[in-house]
Amino acid sequence: MANTKDNTTKTRIAAVGDIHVREADQGKWEEFFREVSQKADVLLLCGDLTDTGRATEAEVLAKELKSCSIPVVAVLGNHDYEREQQGDIRQLLLQENINMLDGDSVVIGNVGFAGVKGFGGGFDKAMLGMFGEQKMKEFVQEAVDESLKLDGALARLDSEHVDIKKVVLLHYAPIKATVVGEPEQIFPFLGSSRLAEPINRREVEAVFHGHAHIGTLEGETSKGVKVFNVSKPILEQQGYEYPFYILEV
Template identity: 50%
Template structure:
């Protein structure tokens, strides 16, 4: 298992390192249709600081194609490979296929249960889903609606397992939107924990040699934790305070 470290920030963006890959990870951009916020300068900064950019979902605010187009335009300032998964907000308007097409056409490796290797690092990604953690995890019992929710959670977990089976690199990063552990959602109201992630994801992760896990979704969560098996987990939602002092984390694999 490769060692993962976080990088402290300086006045200038950190310089790229030799040998290991420096990965910038950020989630929950929530690009809006009115174009009020631009990520052009941030993407250009990340291109100088990292070798690969990972985006952990909620790329758009309401899942509108116009929002995806604005993000795609900003991505032109990013000169390094981009890997991403979608989040729940990207499904909101029912135009997810259009959003996916726009993001992919911008050159992004969009993971939906697949794996991709870039510069010797394997990335396995899914959106993930809700369901709760540990002994409070929702079971498939009762009304059809509850069973359907649990089935969705299990399906996303199976897709993650299939993606991890495709990874051949010794260094592997799991990319999610929903959290696999409760530690990185601490700070959110406990009442909504079941809607922020699922332990099923961590159970799958711990069956494979994973170097790091990144997710978003929990805007008021906690930056760092570990799966029961010891895999480092980072909540990289742009709202979370990180060692870089920037909206993105820097992880070295």
């Protein structure tokens, strides 16, 4: 959808992560997608779209999404990579006109959405560095690469569009605050501060992620960018009847 270039326009963004759709979920999500279509202008799915990374689970999700009448933007999560079928999962959803982002961006209304899966590596002073065994360097490099992909997507939005607000969707967390509640020992596997660098520098409006099922709903980066952990279990714990978070930008 073309940018409206109208600063008074507001876009209602609904977001949820970790829906973990299973093969037995036929019919389970239709009411959810109809409800979100009534409440929002766009739906963000923040990874772990499938439960065990099977393409057959993505087929179920694609069918359920036919009940959704608003644009959908999504990234994959670690569960979607479990069986090395992530390419098939992505293609099945692309065929249903789902905007699948992996270092890509899309403009809907007055908002430009940029997305990557992200990766682990830890936060702040506890962030892992590029030192030691080759396998450790490869782990850190994955987080660096995801951060660079995100920066590239945001840069393209900056160069190709004016007067839009930028929103980022991830699976892994870019800050520690929204994973607090999880065991501290696993923080390095829940996200990386490297993701926050382009978010801060590119003047992003808001960030949505999932992955940390018992983390914290809301936090912010060191530059004050709002970050929301919209993992479905967190939203359910917060008492949302339909587990999606709404933000108007």
